[in-house]
Amino acid sequence: MRRVVLLLLLLAGAQLQGSELDKDLAEFKRDVLEVNKRLLLLEEELLFPADTQVGIYVSLDVGHFFQPDSITLEMDGEVLASHLYTEKEIRALKNGAVQRLALANVKNGTHSLTAFITGIGPQGREIRRGVNGEFDKAHGRHFVQLHIEDDTVKQQPRFRFSDWR
């Protein structure tokens, strides 16, 4: 008997909830997003203060001649990040999105970057390339972008670092 009552209560409650629950869920998501944003901002400021922060980004433009499999990034001779690409990530990059590969703290001054990239090139050939770059860290947040571009003349991919400051 107790079970039946419980089930009836369950049914009645569920019918009442429906869209009200959806509304409450949306409100909850809004609040979680807000708190998550605040915490992430705080964490980033504590871990990577603007004065020492450098962000390394990767873009693929357009990707007819190259599809990345993996990237290993070194800064001043130390491995900073390694990444293996999923299909979804490659699709996103091909559609013009930009990946944040690494966030690090560095002192002001000149720093060297090296990226080792593997992937599939024209005619399905495996490609392994290394690309070097330098940047001068100054006051404030600093961003460096690794461009993987199509060289239509050579029908080959081209890799280069560029500075956003």
Add this chain to the structure above:
Amino acid sequence: MRVFVAVLVLLVGSTGWARLDEPHQVQELAYGEVAYLYLQGDYFAALTRAQMALERNEVQVHRADLEVLLGAMYSAYGMPEDAQRVFNALLDSQVSGEVAQRAWIHLAGLYYRQQKYREALDTLNNRVGEPPAELEEVVLSLRARLLMRLGRYEDAAELLDTFSENHPLNAYLRYNLAISWINGEHPSLGQEWLWQLANLPPASAETNAIKDKAILALAIYMLRSDQEERAIRLLRDARLGGPFADVSLLLYARALLIENQPAKALPVLQKLDNHSIQRSTVQEAQLAIPYLYERMGNQQAALEAFDTALDRFAGLQDYLLEVEAQIASGQWFEDMVGEPTWSTAMDPVPPFLPRRVKSFPTFYEWFATTEFQHGWNNYHELLRQRNLLSQWQQKLPGMQAMLDAHERKHEEVKPRARALLRELANQDFQGRMTRLQRRYDKAVAEQDPMPFASEKEQRLWQAHQEAEARTRQWGDQARPDMTAKLDFYQGLLLWDMQEDIVPRQWDRERELNTIADLLEETGALRSRVLYAANRVDRLDYYRQALPELAGELAQLQQRGDRLMRRQQYTLQAAAYEQVTQTRERLKRFSAAAHEGKADIYHRAVRSQRDRQKKDRQAP
């Protein structure tokens, strides 16, 4: 259902971000990063990143684009009110025609999700106009679906003719339209379209599922319109590995029975009988098997089959009672959900499937409904949120420790920074620079060569001055040729210095400029040191914010738990309804089985009586 979900994902995914199969135009990293997360379906992470970018003012060029993306993500993430707010604000402001058009397309999509079909179509017709090439398919598919929802099948068909044949949406839309036609005014046209869909080459799981559904719909139509033979041929080739395999088998057996081929239908039903009794098709097969034996004249086997059916129905009834009890106690839900694993809390909800617990086949069809999927996804989304919140709670002590470290470092650096600032003030670099500049300006104005003389020239000039002074001391005793010589050398030296005075002035000017630049850099560094030395406001803010955030996290955890329970109860209630329906069906089937058995006995008794009657009448 999966098809429907896939279609929605496709629709949302493609409208939010125009395809950029060309050198891309992202001019701000933050915008590109949001797109990176969005295009992978990580709406939560993308929304958070977008909000961070807006708060930190990281996006200027793509601000309107980012807001369109934000609205699209709110819409896809089940936050329609937020989406509406973003789009309304965007459309009320001064944005480019292209941005406004994309916002209107999203708004129409949002109305569609909210089942405001008329409003959605009006928006497409009156606001969107001619869509850009990359969004043409998306708008077309949305319009076609709206027209179908509004019952305007002719218009939808016309629209579909312009739709790319290979697009995955095409098959889905054509199936819906064919069903509408087959049940409405154009059954033959509907049959033709279903035939085309049934003969699609094998492709993705979604396309194959549509193929299976088309075959089933076509077979039902054929059976209804006296085309049994064609239906049998069609069903004979139906896929046995797909989600509709058991329905195909049952339908095939029915078609064979209609065609009076019970011997062929029996193995088909026996094959179906190997599946779980919890499936409605298998339950139906339990009744069909004895009926087949009867048709084949094997009354004994028919009776046994009815008994088997009754036993299995009774066994299932008992089991469903157990399931009901498990639902009520929450055990059923717990077993089905299992323990999800996460890589990071910012990951999207993984594609959780109900676990293959014993009761799975009872809910098989319900699991595929929009209603279940909606609730199921919500539950897991809440699970993720809870996971995220507890991860933050675990991180808070670490953040506090980091904050303390920052403060300690700040306290250490502050006296050194202040000492440095004092030293800089004592050096008076700026004042010295100003004085140097004045001297330079004066020398240039007076065309005085001495400030620009080299060391050697200065020594020579000095030596000349001394020689002249001594010569003057000698008075009349000085040799006239000596005085003339000295005048000559002085003139020569001056002439040398005047000859390239302009390049000399330039050199000095360059040096002064270099010093000015260095002073500017020093000024910038000084202001940073000054800021660092007096920076207490940010640390103060953090010190205040952390406990606040801890409180909010705890509150959100509680709210999340309550919402999870509500969502769980909603799903449990729906599951209970499913069980009730199954039990009602079993009661009906059991009654039918008893009836069938009674008929057999009745027929047997009657025939026995007839035989006895004949025997008595016999001479």
